[in-house]
Amino acid sequence: MSKSLLELTPVEAVACCAPVTREPLSAEAAERIVPLVKAIADPVRLRLLSLVASHADGEACVCDLNDAFDLSQPTISHHLKLLHQAGLLDREKRGVWVYYRINTAALGDLAGLLGGVTA
Amino acid sequence: MSKSLLELTPVEAVACCAPVTREPLSAEAAERIVPLVKAIADPVRLRLLSLVASHADGEACVCDLNDAFDLSQPTISHHLKLLHQAGLLDREKRGVWVYYRINTAALGDLAGLLGGVTA
DNA sequence: TCGTCACATCGACATCCATCTATGTCCGGA
DNA sequence: TCCGGACATAGATGGATGTCGATGTGACGA
Incomplete structure (x- = not known):
């Protein structure tokens, strides 16, 4: 059987929805979308996302990401965890x-x- | 002369930027973008935006919006103010x-x- | 087996934020 | 002129969140 709604990442729960400008968003739909938006509503996470996306080979090591910020390693790890949980970043351990x-x-x-209108 | 950066709404400050996935976002660019994302990183504001966008004539009266939520009038007013300050909603008083x-x-x-890639 | 390096988790703390009640402001009608 | 309705602002408060130092875990090399 398919996963229940609560087991889905925010990304998976959102993929089905109609654009925001088409019809009024239900309270339930809004609650599903918001975690995804909150995941990118932070300057550090936005830059992390951008760094990974624009990195060679399309992937980046945590050690590289740490160096790009004046923040402690646990803080970067925390933000990466949030982005991963939201479904925006995939995680792979190699060695x-x-x-x-x-x-x-x-x-x-x-x-x-x-965007909706232009989609 | 053009407005200084600090006088711009988040929307105006963002319109020029390259997609997040194209190149690493500078700290300054991220700080400009984030207020706009934060503006929609709330279920109530997301629904307000959707209600206004999908409303007949493309506009909505505050009185209509109040009725759509189980929240106090000042709270709705607060959220509308944030959306307006972010540049996502235009405000017009008529009577x-x-x-x-x-x-x-x-x-x-x-x-x-x-989106970036598909733009 | 031991030490070290890369990364995650924990617990604490300060700040931010969504919400409320109370109050202010502006407009139109009586 | 006064009253009431529509909306905004002010101040207070509880909960969410970003950051840190300390510690845990797991892999690799000596």
Whole structure:
């Protein structure tokens, strides 16, 4: 059987929705979308996302990401966890290092949801 | 002369930026974009935006919006103010009533910023 | 087996934010 | 001129969130 709504990442729960400008959003739909928006509503997370997305090979090691900020390693780890839980970043451990890769479809769904008219 | 950066609404400050996935976002660019994302990172504001956008004539009276939520009038007023300050909603007072209209270009800019690849 | 490196988790703390009640302002009607 | 309705503002408060230092975990090399 398919996963229940509560088991879905925010990204998976959003992929089905009509654009915001088409019809009034139900309270339930809004609650499903918001976690995804909140995930990118932070300057550090936005830059992390951008860094991973624009990185060579489409993936980035945590060690590279840490160096790009004047923040402690646990803080970066915390933000990466949020982005991963939202479904925007995929996580893969290889040896001692952890690589994050962007989920392009997720960003696309979100963009379509907002743009709506032009989609 | 053109307005200084600090006088711009978040929407105006964002319209020029390259998509998030194209190149690493600078700290300054991220700080400009985030207020716009935060403006829609709330279920009530997301629904308000959707209500106004999908309303007949493309505009909605505050009195209509109040009725759609189980929240106090000042709370709705507060959220509308944030959306207006972000540049996502235009405000017009006609007589006793206040009408809000959506800034479609703003949502489009934001969507393009996120989508990037498909823009 | 031990030490070290890469990353995650924990617990604490300060700040931010959504919401409320109370009050202010502006407009139109009586 | 006064009253009431529509909306905004002010101040207070509880909960969410970003950050930190300390610590845990798991993999690799000596």
